[in-house]
Amino acid sequence: MKLSGPYLKRYKEILTLLWKYGRSDLVQQMGADEGFDLPKADAPTAADVAPEQFANDLEAMGPTYVKLGQVLAGRPDLLPQAYLTALARLQDHVKPFPYEDVERIVLAELGVRISKAFSRFDIEPIAAASLGQVHGAALRDGRAVVVKVQRPDIRQQIAEDFEVLAEIAAFMDEHTAIGKRYRFQTVLEEFRLTIQNELNYELEAHNLVALGRNLRDFPLIFVPQPVRDYCTRSVLTMDYVRGQKITSLSPLSRLDIKGAPLVEELFRAYLKQVLVDGLFHADPHPGNVFITDDGRIALLDLGMVGHTAPGMQDSLLKLLLAVSEGKGEEAADIAVRMSEKMDGLDLPEFRRQISHLVALHRDQGLEQINVGQSLLDVSRHARENGLFVPSELTLLGKTLLQLDEVGRILDPTFDPNACIRRSVTELTTQRMQKDLTQGNLFSSLLEAKDFFGSLPARLNRIMDAVTNSELHLNVRALDTKHVLDGMQKIANRITTGLILAALIIGAALLMRVRTHFEIFGYPGLAIICFLLAGLGGFYLVINIFVQDYKSRKKLDR
Structure with a gap:
């Protein structure tokens, strides 16, 4: 497909960025495919470009690439630490858009002017993100809230960006070894669906309600609830959280916080989300975790959530236990069963690498195992040896890695592996209770009724055949x-x-x-x-x- 207009301009910008970071061979091929030339000079290597410049380049290219940078900031299996540190600023420091656009969008979405809908609305945003920004406000009854307003024309811009990225992903999947291994088209489609969901603030409001309901038994976890009448696809109004980001806590203020019970409850809450509820907050980086004034943990920004089906929950629980207990061979076997086999599969090498990986951590001490990093390493070794792991495994690894970072801020001595092992019994009980719903119970009773109702007649026919020497066994051998x-x-x-x-x-x-x-x-x-x-x-x-x-x-x- 030949690109034209703004698509071709964006395509050139992306190829120039790839050239800048040392992929001149690939860029020349892709440029020739669309019929234009790129710089003839020798391309610099990635090592020649400062990581901070990479973050600046992504920010300059627009919201889609800022969001991509935020995702990459949580993937140490893909980028060196220097780049992760540089990209981390995109999670908190993004340029805001003008207040005039905020007024126009709120009027179009809510149908009333800001002065009519709110008794107070702060002109300066509290925070600005890649897809929107947040303003402090108060309802007419004085209730303190925050209002998240989507960036103007963001949907059209993201749609155009994904048209171009789809071209690049298709080319790399077809012509490069790394594309065949990572399946960039599949990854891009998952990324596109994630951003589409984040752009739907009505869906985020639903996620806030669902997560708040699922975590009601965790008194130290707070999930702000939406104001339904003030929520649309582009405007989200929810409770104001009185507190501060976990990243802004001073060493002195940390002494006043009981970090150990907070981290313990946070990990238990996430394990329940993933392995019992099937809906979990998939972006708990430190910028999205607040410490409230009353000493609780508040989870913000539920635009990015993950979903796990019951069968996947069983596999993830077994894999988590195997990794946390240092059982490398068992972890490798579980990963193989839950993955798709591709060409060039090398199972012996994969099992050897995973066994070595887990044994290395086990020798250092189980309390030193970073479960999130280990899951991402399992995903990376799987891809390198011809296995395509489900996206839920990578998302869980990234989530647990971000949780580990939060945990080390609140309580550096916290052992997530011990927390996982302590929670196994409780998680298993909760999963069984969830399976024993009224619908499942009636279905099982009906199946049992059919089985026991027809059992006497079947046994009578078998006994009559034995008595009359009419019982025949048909053995069907293969080949x-x-x-x-x-x-x-x-x-x-x-x-x-x-x-x-x-x-x-x-x-x-x-x-x-x-x-x-x-x-x-x-x-x-x-x-x-x-x-x-x-x-x-x-x-x-x-x-x-x-x-x-x-x-x-x-x-x-």
């Missing part, structure tokens, strides 16, 4: 025809060999019997037997070679 054909060929060759041997022995005995019928001066009947034996032997040898050759050709195919 029976091929086995019988092979045995028949062997028997035919043995029989032919015996006949030929008999002819030779008979001819030798007849040589001593003198008759009037002679051939070449020897008894004619004996000579005929010798000739038949010779022709039969020659045919048998040729037949053996031909049949063996055909069998080898079939095996090669």
